[in-house]
Structure formats: structure tokens, C-alpha cells
Amino acid sequence: MRSGARELWRAMRRDPMCLFGLILVLVTLSAALFAGFIAPYDPVKIDVANKFAGISAEHWLGTDHLGRDTLSRVIFGARVAMGIALSSILIAAGIGLFFGLLAGYGPRWLDNIILFIFDTLSSVPLILLALTIIAIAGAGTFTLVFVIIIVSVPTYGRLVRSQTLSLRRAEFILAEQSMGAGLLRILGVHLLPNVLGPLVIMVSMDIPTVVALEAALSYLGLGVKPPTPSWGAMLFDGYTNLRSSALPVIAAGLPLVIATLGFTFFGEALRDALDPKLKKGVM
Amino acid sequence: MLAYALKRIALALGILATVMFIMFAAVFLVPGNPARAALGPRATPEMLDKLTREMGLDQPYHVQVWNFFANALTGNLGTDVISNRPVAHEIWEVLPNTVILCAVALGWAFLLAVPLGCLAVLKRGSLWDRALGIFSVSVISLPYYVIAIYALVLFAVKLNWFPALGDGDGTWASYLNALVLPAFALGFTWVGYLARLVRASMLDVAGENHIRTARAFGVPERRIVTHHMLRAAIIPVLSLVFVSLGWLLSSAVVIEAIFSRPGIGQLVTKAVALRNYPVVMGCVLAMTAVYVAMTVIADIVIARIDPRIRDAFRGA
Numbered sequence: 001m002r003s004g005a006r007e008l009w010r011a012m013r014r015d016p017m018c019l020f021g022l023i024l025v026l027v028t029l030s031a032a033l034f035a036g037f038i039a040p041y042d043p044v045k046i047d048v049a050n051k052f053a054g055i056s057a058e059h060w061l062g063t064d065h066l067g068r069d070t071l072s073r074v075i076f077g078a079r080v081a082m083g084i085a086l087s088s089i090l091i092a093a094g095i096g097l098f099f100g101l102l103a104g105y106g107p108r109w110l111d112n113i114i115l116f117i118f119d120t121l122s123s124v125p126l127i128l129l130a131l132t133i134i135a136i137a138g139a140g141t142f143t144l145v146f147v148i149i150i151v152s153v154p155t156y157g158r159l160v161r162s163q164t165l166s167l168r169r170a171e172f173i174l175a176e177q178s179m180g181a182g183l184l185r186i187l188g189v190h191l192l193p194n195v196l197g198p199l200v201i202m203v204s205m206d207i208p209t210v211v212a213l214e215a216a217l218s219y220l221g222l223g224v225k226p227p228t229p230s231w232g233a234m235l236f237d238g239y240t241n242l243r244s245s246a247l248p249v250i251a252a253g254l255p256l257v258i259a260t261l262g263f264t265f266f267g268e269a270l271r272d273a274l275d276p277k278l279k280k281g282v283m
Numbered sequence: 284m285l286a287y288a289l290k291r292i293a294l295a296l297g298i299l300a301t302v303m304f305i306m307f308a309a310v311f312l313v314p315g316n317p318a319r320a321a322l323g324p325r326a327t328p329e330m331l332d333k334l335t336r337e338m339g340l341d342q343p344y345h346v347q348v349w350n351f352f353a354n355a356l357t358g359n360l361g362t363d364v365i366s367n368r369p370v371a372h373e374i375w376e377v378l379p380n381t382v383i384l385c386a387v388a389l390g391w392a393f394l395l396a397v398p399l400g401c402l403a404v405l406k407r408g409s410l411w412d413r414a415l416g417i418f419s420v421s422v423i424s425l426p427y428y429v430i431a432i433y434a435l436v437l438f439a440v441k442l443n444w445f446p447a448l449g450d451g452d453g454t455w456a457s458y459l460n461a462l463v464l465p466a467f468a469l470g471f472t473w474v475g476y477l478a479r480l481v482r483a484s485m486l487d488v489a490g491e492n493h494i495r496t497a498r499a500f501g502v503p504e505r506r507i508v509t510h511h512m513l514r515a516a517i518i519p520v521l522s523l524v525f526v527s528l529g530w531l532l533s534s535a536v537v538i539e540a541i542f543s544r545p546g547i548g549q550l551v552t553k554a555v556a557l558r559n560y561p562v563v564m565g566c567v568l569a570m571t572a573v574y575v576a577m578t579v580i581a582d583i584v585i586a587r588i589d590p591r592i593r594d595a596f597r598g599a
Contacts, residue, residue, distance in 0.1 A: 017417060116297075116298075116301070119298055120298050120301045120302055120305070122529075123298045123299075123302065123529075123571060123574065123575050123578075124302055124529075124567060124570075124571050124574075125529040125530070125532040125533045125536075125570055125571065125574055126529065126530065126533040127532075127533035127534075127536045127537060128532070128533065128536065128551065128566070128567050128570055128571070129567075131536075131551055131552065131555045131563065131567075132306060132309075132555075132563060132567050133309075134555055135554070135555040135558055135560065135563045136306075136309050136310055138558075208424045212426040215426060215428075216426065216428055216537050219428060219537070219540075220537065220540055220552050221556060222552075222555060222556070235428075235429070235432060239432060239541070242435075242436065242440055243440070246436050246440065246441070249432060249436060250433070250436065253429040253432060253433060256426050256429050257425060257426075257429060260424045260425055260426060261421060261424055261425065263424075264420055264421075264423075264424035265420065268420060
């Protein structure tokens with residue numbers, strides 16, 4: 001991992017886009033972590049007398065249709081976006097890891113069943129799968145996390161499965177087996193560290209996708225409930241009041257642009273630095 | 284070949300049936316009666332009883348599943364609990380709109396991306412190639428709905444060039460005019476994605492013998508790129524496009540909601556908000572069927588074009 005960090009540092013000096021990505025990622029993460037200190041106002045405090053205020057020294061990004069400070073809402077929105085994205089991706093990666101190892105190392109019939117379930121889940125177009133779950137379970141933050149987990153598990157599971165499959169016949173695994181190593185030892189000590197690297201890369205590249213999915217569902221009114229400042233919900237509020245002022249909707253789009261671009265450029269550089277084999281990949 | 288095709292189709296039908304089966308099980312297992320959800324909190328017990336019977340929810344689970352599949356096979360997807368119209372009819376009405384939007388978006392993206400990808404290959408390693416790479420990654424990662432909303436603010440609200448909502452007032456000119464912004468926003472991501480795909484697939488074949496031979500014979504580089512490399516690269520590009528069609532349909536759902544454009548997306552998002560189960564299930568079945576059918580067709584066509592895939596199957 002140390003050489004990985006050095007690789008990354010070298011890549012950063014070589015590639016300005018990586019540095020650019022890292023800066024955007026740091027901006028987003030610090031907004032999420034220190035929202036309470038950075039934000040100039042309470043993100044849910046309503047001040048109707050001051051609605052649709054333009055850009056000013058008091059309100060850097062103006063105010064929305066209820067007079068709430070847009071900048072503060074954007075900053076607190078980072079906390080919502082990062083909280084939902086990171087927690088659901090981590091859980092999904094854990095579940096994907098479990099089923100991927102099971103499918104890759106377990107008996108053939110189990111592999112077939114798990115693969116069929118993954119295929120079934122990914123054969124429903126993403127948003128429709130999400131909408132179906134929301135229709136059944138009702139909208140809300142928990143459903144949102146659940147939706148992201150369900151749509152992400154097949155991708156992670158498949159990656160872990162193919163890694164495991166390619167390793168299970170490797171000589172060092174055969175050697176361990178012939179020396180009588182238990183299942184847990186082979187899975188935990190040998191396979192896990194080898195599949196973790198690619199999984200970490202894929203997870204980090206998935207962050208922008210998940211942030212965008214969360215905002216899309218919140219935009220459709222099927223995600224985070226008001227008055228919680230979610231970028232997607234802000235986008236919708238701004239869109240509804242577009243004829244009064246275009247500033248809120250433009251301001252709500254900016255953090256989405258910053259976060260998705262940042263994590264994408266950083267993720268690409270991370271991938272190139274840590275796993276040169278994947279460099280040729282298309283996405 | 285026939286065996287391969289049949290196996291692919293059987294697998295697709297199995298997946299489709301499983302999707303519906305899981306959805307049914309989920310609706311059945313989750314507490315709360317779909318009839319109650321559709322009627323809202325002010326429903327009287329009599330209304331609830333009547334709708335429960337009409338929706339067939341008083342039947343045992345296996346009867347409900349059987350009825351749904353039997354009906355779906357004959358093209359009957361149940362009745363919309365709110366408008367009381369057949370779901371299949373409602374879907375059929377708006378499906379062409381969604382298909383046109385997707386086709387136009389994909390079309391313009393393809394027409395722009397192929398030359399961009401060729402140019403990147405011709406000048407590989409140049410500043411232009413690098414700029415195109417950054418552009419591609421950027422538009423792939425940018426949320427398409429932010430692009431849609433920004434385009435709407437600029438071109439529909441500020442400049443007033445195109446309508447912000449709907450699909451025109453019935454005339455062809457207004458229909459096309461209303462199609463411009465949604466198709467632009469939906470296709471934008473695909474320009475980057477396709478350009479990247481075209482470039483990568485062409486570089487994959489760049490080292491092959493027939494390309495080297497052509498170069499040794501002094502064929503101009505431009506002709507090699509546009510005639511020999513592009514032809515070999517188009518199959519992998521097309522196969523990946525077909526696999527990504529689910530992504531296109533997903534984005535179309537949100538784009539339709541943004542532009543209030545009649546289509547499957549608008550139908551399903553409204554139905555989800557009202558928890559109108561028959562419509563949600565019908566839309567999911569229809570769109571999943573379209574998507575699965577596309578991937579099957581793509582697989583079969585590619586297996587036909589590329590004998591290696593066919594032989595790999597025979598060997599397995």
C-alpha cells in the first residue's frame with residue numbers, strides 16, 4: 001500500500017486532472033465533515049420575507065423560495081450525499097464480497113444460483129428497479145440506502161466472483177489445500193486480500209454514480225424527505241420555482257458537478273496508479 | 284447457432300419471469316394492502332373491499348401469481364387503479380414517445396462520437412486526444428439531469444428557443460421542437476461514452492496483422508483508420524451499446540420527468556408516487572422486456588457476425 005501511495009503521489013504530479021479531482025474531493029468531504037462550522041446559516045431556517053434573494057455579501061448563493069440560505073443548504077447537502085453514498089456503498093461492498101466469494105469458491109450449483117440472481121437484478125433498468133423498490137417500501141432515506149445496496153451488489157459480487165474464480169486454481173491456493181488449510185483460512189488469509197484491491201478501486205469509482213442516483217431519486221421526490229437539504233431535492237425546489245428565480249436551481253446543480261467530477265477524476269487516477277492492468281478499461 | 288439462440292432466449296424468459304415473481308413476492312410480503320395504498324387514508328371499508336376483490340388481492344398468493352402471468356401472456360397487464368383503464372393500453376400509448384426520444388438521443392450521439400473517436404485515434408497521444416479523453420470522462424460522470432436542467436434554464440427559460448415542457452401541440456414541427464432539449468440532454472453523456480468506446484476498440488485492433496499489412500502497403504493512415512480499423516471496431520462498440528441500453532432507458536425516465544414529456548418514465552414516476560401497483564408492475568415488465576429483448580438480439584447478431592463467440596459456446 002505504501003508503494004501505492006507513492007505511485008499515487010507520482011501520478012498526481014504527472015497528471016493535473018488527478019490533482020484537480022483530489023481538490024474537488026477534499027472540498028466535498030470537508031463540507032460534509034465540517035458543515036456545522038462552515039455553513040454561514042441554519043440550512044432549514046425559513047425567512048420568507050427574504051425569499052429569492054440574489055447573490056450578495058450576506059447570501060453568497062442567494063436564498064431559495066422559503067428564504068433559506070442556498071450556500072448553507074449546499075454545504076449541509078454534502079453531508080447527506082456523502083453519508084448516504086458512503087454508508088450504502090460500504091454495506092453493498094460487504095454483501096457483494098460475501099456472495100462473490102461464495103459464488104467463486106463454492107460449489108458450481110451455488111455459483112449458478114447466485115449468478116442468476118445477479119443477472120436478474122441487473123436486467124431491470126437501474127432507475128426502474130429503484131422505483132419498484134420505492135413503490136413497495138415507500139420513499140425515505142432508509143429505502144434509498146436499501147435501493148443503492150440492491151443495485152450495487154451485483155456489480156461488486158460479479159467482480160469478486162471472477163477474481164476468486166481466477167485464483168482458486170492458483171498454485172499457492174492448491175498448496176494451502178494440500179497442506180490441509182481450512183476453508184476460512186483460504187478465504188480470509190489468501191483470497192480476501194487478493195480480491196480487496198480491485199473491489200476498493202471499483203467502489204471508489206462508483207461513488208459519483210451513487211451520488212448522482214441519490215440526487216436523481218430525491219429530485220423525483222422519492223428520496224430524502226424535506227426539509228433535509230439534499231442536492232436532488234434542492235434541484236427540484238429550484239426547478240419548480242424556476243420562473244421566479246433561476247439562481248437556486250443553478251446553485252443546486254453546482255455541488256453535484258463538483259462532487260461527481262472530483263470523485264471521477266480522482267478515482268480514475270487512483271485506478272491507474274494502483275492497478276496498471278485495468279488501465280486499458282473503457283469506463 | 285440455433286441452439287445458442289434458443290438457450291439465450293430461454294435464459295431471458297427465465298430472468299423476466301423471475302423479475303416478476305420477485306416483485307410479486309415483495310408486494311405480497313411488505314405490510315400494507317396495495318388497495319389501501321391506492322385509495323388513500325379516507326377510504327371506507329366497503330370501497331376497500333370492492334377494490335381488493337377487483338385487484339384479486341383476496342385470492343391466495345399462488346392464484347394471484349398464476350393469474351398475472353396468464354394475463355400478461357395474453358397482453359393483459361391489469362387495470363390502472365386510478366384511471367380505471369387497462370395498463371397495457373396506457374403503456375402502448377406512450378411507449379413510442381419514449382422509444383423516439385431514446386433513438387434520437389442515441390442517434391445524434393453516435394453521429395458525433397464516431398468522428399471524434401476516429402480523430403482521437405488518428406492523432407493519438409496528442410493534446411487533442413488528451414482533451415477528448417478529459418471531455419469524455421467529464422460528460423460520463425456529470426449527472427445527465429443537471430445537464431438537462433441547465434439546458435432547460437438556458438435555452439427554454441432565458442432564450443425561449445424551445446418549449447420547456449411537454450411534447451408539442453400536435454403538429455410535427457412542434458413535436459420536433461419539443462424533442463430537441465430532451466434528446467440533447469439524454470444523448471450528451473453518450474457522446475463521451477461512445478467516443479471513448481470507439482477509440483478504445485479501434486486501438487484494440489490497431490496491432491492486428493491486416494492493419495500492419497495495410498500500413499506496409501502504404502495505405503494512407505486516414506484510410507486505415509476510417510476503412511479498416513473502424514470496421515473492425517464497430518462490433519465491440521455495438522455490443523457494448525446494447526448492453527448499456529438499460530442505462531439509456533433509466534436516464535430517459537428522469538429526463539421525461541424533467542421535461543414533463545409523456546412517456547413510460549412519466550407514467551411510472553407518477554404511479555410510484557401514488558403507489559399505483561398495476562401500473563408500476565406493467566411498466567417495469569414492459570421496459571425490462573424491451574431491455575432483455577435488446578440484449579438477446581445483440582448477442583445473437585454478434586454471435587452470427589463473429590464466429591468465435593459461436594464456437595466458444597459450442598466448446599463449452
